[in-house]
Amino acid sequence: MNDDLLGRHRAVLPDWLALYYDEPLEITHGEGRHVWDAQGNRYLDFFGGILTTTTAHALPEVTKAVTEQAGRIIHSSTLYLNRPMVDLAERIAQLSGIPDARVFFTTSGTEANDTALLLATAYRRSNTILAMRNSYHGRSFSAVGVTGNRGWSPTSLSPLQTLYVHGGVRGRGPFAHLDDYDFVAACVDDLKDLLGHTRPPAALIAEPIQGVGGFTSPPDGLYAAFREELHERGVLWISDEVQTGWGRTGEHFWGWQAHARSGPPDMLTFAKGIGNGMSIGGVVARAEIMNCLDANSISTFGGTQITMAAGLANLTYLLEHDLQGNARRVGGLLIERLRAAAAHVPAVREVRGRGLMIGIELTKPGTDEADPAAASAVLEAARAGGLLIGKGGGHDTSALRVAPPLSLNVAEAEEGAAILEDALRSIQ
Known part of the structure; x- marks a missing residue:
C-alpha cells in the first residue's frame, strides 16, 4: 500500500469518505473482469466499482x-x-x-x-x-x-x-x-x-x-x-x-x-x-x-x-453480446455454488439475489443478530485470496455484495466462488 497516498487522502478529504480494507487499496488499471493494484497484485473484480463496470474493464469498444x-x-x-x-x-x-x-x-x-x-x-x-x-x-x-x-x-x-x-x-x-x-x-x-x-x-x-x-x-x-x-x-x-x-x-x-x-x-x-x-x-x-x-x-x-x-x-x-442472458446463466451457477458453500458456514444466514446481483448475509451463528465484524473479516480474506467484493445491508453492514461485470465467464465464476468459500470458512 502507498502510505503516502493514504496520508494525503486523510489530510485533504472528508473523514466520512469511506475506504474499504484495513490497508486501503489503490487500483491502477483493469482488463476484462480483473484489476491490478499499485503493487502489481491482480484481483478478480466481483464488485465492478459498485456495479458500475457492467460489461468489462477497458472494454475496447468503449475505449x-x-x-x-x-x-x-x-x-x-x-x-x-x-x-x-x-x-x-x-x-x-x-x-x-x-x-x-x-x-x-x-x-x-x-x-x-x-x-x-x-x-x-x-x-x-x-x-x-x-x-x-x-x-x-x-x-x-x-x-x-x-x-x-x-x-x-x-x-x-x-x-x-x-x-x-x-x-x-x-x-x-x-x-x-x-x-x-x-x-x-x-x-x-x-x-x-x-x-x-x-x-x-x-x-x-x-x-x-x-x-x-x-x-x-x-x-x-x-x-x-x-x-x-x-x-x-x-x-x-x-x-x-x-x-x-x-x-x-x-x-x-x-x-x-x-x-x-x-x-x-x-x-x-x-x-x-x-x-x-x-x-x-x-x-x-x-x-x-x-x-x-x-x-x-x-x-x-x-x-x-x-x-x-x-x-x-x-x-x-x-x-x-446478450449480457443479460449471460448474467442469468452464469449468475445462476454462481448463486448455487455460493449456496452450497454457505451450507457449511453457520455464520451465513442467507444467500439471495438473482443474476449477477448476489447478497450473502452474515449473522452470529445460531442467532439473527447481524455480524458486521464477520462481514469485514470476509472482505479482507477475499482480498487476500485475490477477490474484490462489496458489503452493505440495513443491519449494521452485515451483508456481502457480489456483482461482477456481466461478461463474467463460468471459469471466473468458479474461481471467485472458491476464493469466497475459503474466505467464509476462515471466519469460523
Whole structure:
C-alpha cells in the first residue's frame, strides 16, 4: 500500500469518505473482469466499482468510442443540439417500456433520483413521498431524505415528508414469517392503512432490489400490487433502477419487470452500468410528467458528448453480446455454488439475489443478530485470496455484495466462488 497516498487522502478529504480494507487499496488499471493494484497484485473484480463496470474493464469498444469523441469535442452543454445524447435517449426511451417516454440525463444516480423527486412533487403538487424501509437513493439532500437505511442517512432534515413502507426486505420484519402470498397481502394492507392517514403523496420511490441495503428484495409482484393501490389515488411509481438496470438481474432488463402485472412505472431512474465507468445518470418519464416544469432548466454536464459516446458503445455491446442472458446463466451457477458453500458456514444466514446481483448475509451463528465484524473479516480474506467484493445491508453492514461485470465467464465464476468459500470458512 502507498502510505503516502493514504496520508494525503486523510489530510485533504472528508473523514466520512469511506475506504474499504484495513490497508486501503489503490487500483491502477483493469482488463476484462480483473484489476491490478499499485503493487502489481491482480484481483478478480466481483464488485465492478459498485456495479458500475457492467460489461468489462477497458472494454475496447468503449475505449475507442471515448477516444474518437474526445478528438472531436468533449462537451458543449444542453444549450446546443447534441447528436450522441439524442441517439442514446432514443434507445433508452424505447428500452424503458414507458409510453411516450422522455429522457433527461444527469451525471449520477443521486442526481437522477433528485430529478425524479422534483418532477413528482411538481407534477402532483405534494411534497409527501413514500419510500421503502432499508432503502438507499443517493447522497443529495433530497435523496438522503427518502433513504430508509440509517447507516446512510446522516440527517433527519429534509425538504420532503417521507413515509416508509414495509416490503423491501423479505426475510426480516413483522411479516417475515408469512408465505409470499400473505407477505404481499400484508404489505398492501399496511400501505392502504398508511394512505388512509395522510394527504395523497406525490410518489412511491423503490428499488426493485435494494442495493446498499444488501441486495434484498420482496416477492415478485409486490410493486405491481402497490401500483394498483397507488394508481387509484394518482400516486406515481418511481422505479430506482440505478443498480438493477441493464440486465444485471438476468431474468429481466429492468428490475421493475419482475412486478410487471400493472405495466411499467411512471418514471424510472438509471445510472452506474450504462456508462461502464463514465459518469451517466438519468430519468425516463412519461411526457406529461417530464414536461410539467414551468421554469427553464438545463444540465451543464448531463448528456455531455463524451459520456454519451461511451454509453452508446457500452449499451450496444451489452445488447449484441446478450449480457443479460449471460448474467442469468452464469449468475445462476454462481448463486448455487455460493449456496452450497454457505451450507457449511453457520455464520451465513442467507444467500439471495438473482443474476449477477448476489447478497450473502452474515449473522452470529445460531442467532439473527447481524455480524458486521464477520462481514469485514470476509472482505479482507477475499482480498487476500485475490477477490474484490462489496458489503452493505440495513443491519449494521452485515451483508456481502457480489456483482461482477456481466461478461463474467463460468471459469471466473468458479474461481471467485472458491476464493469466497475459503474466505467464509476462515471466519469460523
